[in-house]
Amino acid sequence: MASESRFPDVDSNGSEKNEDIEIIVNVGGVRQVLYGENLNRYPATRLAQLINCLSGGYDTIFSLCDDYDPGKREFYFDRDPDAFRCIIDIYYFGEIHMKKGICPICFKNEMEFWKVDLKFLDDCCKTHLSEKKEELEEIARRVQLILDDLGMDASENRWKRCQKYIWKLMEKPESSYSARVIAVLSFLFILISSVVMCLGTIPELQILDSEGNHVEHPTLDNIETACIGWFTLEYVLRLISSPNKLFFVISFMNIIDVFAILPFYVSLILTHLGARMMELTNVQQAVQALRIMRIARIFKLARHSTGLQTLTYALKRSLKELGLLLMYLAVGIFVFSALGYTMEQSHPETLFKSIPQSFWWAIITMTTVGYGDIYPKTTLGKLNAATSFLCGVIAIALPIHPIINNFVRYYNKQRVLETAAKHELELMELYSGEGKVGGSKNDLEDLMGEGKEHPSWSRQLKVSHSDTFIHLLSDEKHYRTRLQSCK
Template sequence: FTGKGWRSHARNGTSDTSEDREILVNIGGVKQVLYVDVLNRYPQTRLAELANCSVDNANDLLELCDDYDVRKGEFYFDRDPDSFKCITELYYYGEVHMKKGICPMCFKKEMDFWGVDVHFLDECCKGSLNEVEEELAQIAEKVHEILYNVEGTTPASVSKRCRLFLWKLMEKPESSLLARAMAILSFLFILLSSVVMCMSTIPELRVHDAGGNEVENPTLESIETACIIWFTIEYVLRLASAPNKVRFAFSFMNMVDFLAIMPFYAVLALTHLGTAVTELASVQQAVQALRVMRTARIFKLARHSSGLQTLTYALKSSLKELGLLLMYMGMGIFLFSALGYAVEQSHPDTLFTSIPQSFWWAIITMTTVGYGDVYPRTTLGRCNAAVSFLCGVIAIALPIHPIINNFVIFYSKQRVLETAAKHEIELMALRSKEDGLWGGTAQESQSDTYIPLLRDRSEGTPIQKLNHN
């Protein structure tokens, strides 16, 4: 073994050229011989630096490897041998493939140790790494949220403290017992309002005024008014305490909350306008339309249900499948309604008077509803109907499995992320406690689930508390 960290062999009675130089490495107990000229194809990597490092310089050598045996000429590394086999593919094939069963984040650490850039990772393996990094980012976000609810730094001013208290009270049920009670109370008001809205349509509960006109039941109207007052106070408090009021106002669920209370005040204004100015039919129609909009308050339940939120996210992730379903159904409706109109024209009592009118028959047939208000009377028409509902069943059934699968995957992922986030909070609390007992020495020992995304980018230290000023 020479002074440059490589061995030279004599072949065919002559000394080898520089292309035959090789180094012997021991990776976790697995020995492997590597050629220097192959390693020099990527001179920025650790192995290439090791191959060109002088064994006489012990300090530089030990910075590149864990140990070195002078007698055997062997470099020792306490690393994963399976990952190292994947790393060496770079020098022979110009790209790295991650072996199945290896943790993507652990493999990324191995690549960082050996000085191999992530862009050398093949495209088929980058997807797994990106997916894990996204999960870590989501866990980090949940940890930030938990820290915000539990350990958030108290603002200095009284107004900011009050705003933070209101925000946690109205938006973070897990932050305190009082906030959980407020969430339950809001949930009960939503249910009560929905029940009252349904009961107001029962004929036996309707009342009439002195003029014989039908009016709202006074008792139900009083309950409805109390619910609306609660919804209004709740919305105003949440808006006033929101850190970003523009983002709050234009978020989907908050727009639903606004639509749930807006019809009540619009009905009051239009009713007063119709009584005080003129009894316009358009005003009455607008009042009825706004009363129907009260049904939007049922969507407020999604704000208190993680299951409904998961379903919404799953449907959003299945937009492609839903789009294919609508496209198939649209093509089938147009095709079979046109065929139905064409073959039914020979019958004197045909119910297919036009292709647009036949759309309704095609919709209820392909969705297997079949009201029976429109039906074919000819033999060809019945055959067309049979083919149409068979195609409808197939078109509806095909995207169902991917949509259900997306829901199961997303729901399971959310449960895992929540558990991992809580586990990380416990580990952070344990590390903080050990730091206090051992004077900060415990910080060097990190768990396998330690999230590097939780490190402050400017200071490089783990985030323990968040400042919400």
């Protein structure tokens, strides 16, 4: 460790060269000697500014550090020493790497304190920081949604309050007991409608109409009408109460709802009015085609199933792996269909008439389905078939593991974000300044689960002091010490 005699004095005229200066810094109890020759490589940083601060008096010194010992000539900083060890690498190596276990957001705050630009952070660490930012933004969004649901603005008129109440009732099952009942009823209607659609195709349950054609049983028809009535009422209420009508209409799941409802009414119109404008046979064919579209209602289950939603999002994040899978299969299909067609041409009873026709054989072989409608008859053709389905098994198996990992990672991430949002709300309640300090977890769950309204709830929950501090929920600036940093 350097002694006092090694710390040179700097006069008002700046006679001592900055390159020859040594400074002693104490960051969180860890002392380190730094040299001006290294620090001057980045003069805009806080450590480089310490070189010239002695000539500016104590006001300049204390604007850069937390404390200063003139006897030891030592600068004190109440910051994270682990992060500081990473940050000083910039003066020696020109780049910074985060150590494992350091919170990326806290490390970013440390870099801002030491006035080091984020461009010096290595690319791999920038990726980690971006992921953490996205997680905090998602947590902030979830917390804000919960806060919006907890309180009603007294300045809103009766229609706005009623609209918000209906929206929570139809879209947020966790907001109240009534909303959960409606969600369960909607789920049951979807199941009943799907079962009725399947039962209606059983010949034993059908009846003959006046013209001798098989039609659905009237009881099943009445159940179907009741289900469509519920779906229609549900869609209309959600549309009326939606805060953003345009976004609601173009949303994918709402388009599915329309396709589940529309065929019933179009079939009804064609049945009663279409016969006057076209032949009855054409009307029946159009009605039958529209009734097939009822299968779209099964996708409504995704609205009430977190597992289906997670699967959808995981597949979206696995588009690269799915693309690789399709590319492997496409190459294999082209190669083995061409080989199969060539090898089977010598047989007089060949089933391989052309290479495009052989694509079907290659698809069902590589996917190990093997319908048997097309099969090789020569020895070389059989050898080619054996090679094709072995390659197909390998091609399908290779990208499966990354896809499963994406699903598990996304599912676990959603659970962590949900828990973090609840934890954030509990801390916001604990540290709120108006009457809610010391509130229990049960009180918060009662407010969240039972849909109780608290006029000042959204005004009380302003500041969070959790490890994953969310700046997006408040316009105020908050400063953290080393002891508050996330390790």
